[in-house]
Amino acid sequence: MTVNEALDHAERIITERGVGALTVAEIARAMGMRPPSLYKYFSSLHGVYDELFARGNKRLVSHVDDATQSYQPGLDRLLESTRAIMRWSILNPGLASLLFWRPIPGFQPRAETHAIAETMVQRSRADLSVAAQKGSLAPNADSDEVFRLFTAISAGLCSQQLANEPQATYETGLFTSLTDEALDMFVQRYAPSPS
Amino acid sequence: MTVNEALDHAERIITERGVGALTVAEIARAMGMRPPSLYKYFSSLHGVYDELFARGNKRLVSHVDDATQSYQPGLDRLLESTRAIMRWSILNPGLASLLFWRPIPGFQPRAETHAIAETMVQRSRADLSVAAQKGSLAPNADSDEVFRLFTAISAGLCSQQLANEPQATYETGLFTSLTDEALDMFVQRYAPSPS
DNA sequence: GTCTATATGTTGATAGAC
DNA sequence: GTCTATCAACATATAGAC
Numbered sequence: 001m002t003v004n005e006a007l008d009h010a011e012r013i014i015t016e017r018g019v020g021a022l023t024v025a026e027i028a029r030a031m032g033m034r035p036p037s038l039y040k041y042f043s044s045l046h047g048v049y050d051e052l053f054a055r056g057n058k059r060l061v062s063h064v065d066d067a068t069q070s071y072q073p074g075l076d077r078l079l080e081s082t083r084a085i086m087r088w089s090i091l092n093p094g095l096a097s098l099l100f101w102r103p104i105p106g107f108q109p110r111a112e113t114h115a116i117a118e119t120m121v122q123r124s125r126a127d128l129s130v131a132a133q134k135g136s137l138a139p140n141a142d143s144d145e146v147f148r149l150f151t152a153i154s155a156g157l158c159s160q161q162l163a164n165e166p167q168a169t170y171e172t173g174l175f176t177s178l179t180d181e182a183l184d185m186f187v188q189r190y191a192p193s194p195s
Numbered sequence: 196m197t198v199n200e201a202l203d204h205a206e207r208i209i210t211e212r213g214v215g216a217l218t219v220a221e222i223a224r225a226m227g228m229r230p231p232s233l234y235k236y237f238s239s240l241h242g243v244y245d246e247l248f249a250r251g252n253k254r255l256v257s258h259v260d261d262a263t264q265s266y267q268p269g270l271d272r273l274l275e276s277t278r279a280i281m282r283w284s285i286l287n288p289g290l291a292s293l294l295f296w297r298p299i300p301g302f303q304p305r306a307e308t309h310a311i312a313e314t315m316v317q318r319s320r321a322d323l324s325v326a327a328q329k330g331s332l333a334p335n336a337d338s339d340e341v342f343r344l345f346t347a348i349s350a351g352l353c354s355q356q357l358a359n360e361p362q363a364t365y366e367t368g369l370f371t372s373l374t375d376e377a378l379d380m381f382v383q384r385y386a387p388s389p390s
Numbered sequence: 391g392t393c394t395a396t397a398t399g400t401t402g403a404t405a406g407a408c
Numbered sequence: 409g410t411c412t413a414t415c416a417a418c419a420t421a422t423a424g425a426c
Contacts, residue, residue: 037392234403
């Protein structure tokens with residue numbers, strides 16, 4: 001489909017040159033079209049960003065699903081989901097920064113688009129609850145505050161990696177290579193008391 | 196000075212509408228000028244970003260210095276510097292995102308500008324060493340890896356706060372209010388063994 | 391339906407008049 | 409110092425060929 005071709009080019013552009021470097025004219029050039037022709041497929045440049053946002057969300061959810069298929073709800077799935085999100089973000093820096101930051105002035109994804117990722121977030125939130133109920137973590141770990149802290153830790157490693165050493169891999173990156181240490185720090189912090 | 200007036204307007208614009216919303220024409224409008232006139236003061240729009248970057252760095256360093264003046268090198272100063280950086284970032288979201296992320300395609304601050312902030316980072320790195328030597332932290336905490344993990348934690352809380360709830364204060368923010376919990380988690384993780 | 395041609399308004403930037 | 413004039417590239421929009 002032509003729309004998907006255009007999105008492929010758009011994705012390549014933001015990956016190579018940054019989210020803010022995307023223009024309608026640039027996509028049109030890559031497709032051998034005139035810029036106005038693209039307005040039959042997208043309502044505006046913001047519309048392209050919206051489709052990219054939706055595409056990124058779906059791809060990320062698929063990637064996390066694949067990585068955690070053999071897992072049961074609980075702590076292990078929570079941790080592996082996080083690793084999967086970080087690996088995907090390093091491999092897709094353009095889409096990742098569109099998903100996790102607000103790099104485009106005035107761009108807000110449609111609420112419906114936002115909901116795609118929300119299910120994944122809620123599953124991780126539920127994994128945290130299960131972990132606390134199973135005794136993998138302390139009972140007080142089952143809270144929105146602890147969950148926000150957990151997400152902020154991985155988001156911090158990820159954004160620092162993308163900002164400071166964007167060409168590195170997940171395994172070798174100065175920040176992403178600290179992921180397991182950070183996850184262990186979190187798990188130890190909220191470990192159940194040995195009473 | 197006219198340059199500083201222009202930078203005041205530029206700073207207001209990126210604070211109100213985001214780093215990517217800054218244009219030469221917008222600054223000129225705010226000053227009652229025509230856009231070409233501004234090119235007597237700045238070599239380009241990237242030049243404006245460069246001055247904003249330098250200004251943000253100087254202000255942040257001053258703010259951290261003020262907040263830690265009564266502290267000796269060591270763990271307490273490291274923690275209070277971090278709180279100061281986060282408070283300043285929430286109060287100056289435009290400048291902060293310019294300093295800590297790479298939101299402008301193609302914009303890289305001059306090396307000289309970058310060096311201003313480097314002294315502050317090095318001081319915090321030294322505080323981590325002192326903390327380990329004094330026994331406030333374990334000896335193995337004195338490493339670049341642990342320091343990167345430390346900075347990533349606060350950067351994560353900060354960027355999540357700015358991206359998801361930008362209008363909140365440091366004290367009440369859903370993420371920044373977790374700062375002391377996160378710092379304590381870090382300190383406990385690298386606490387000296389009770390041997 | 392899909393595209394081209396064309397038009398408007400805005401942007402970053404330069405040259406040169408006053 | 410500030411302006412006008414000017415340019416190329418941009419987002420956006422509409423009219424109309426095929």
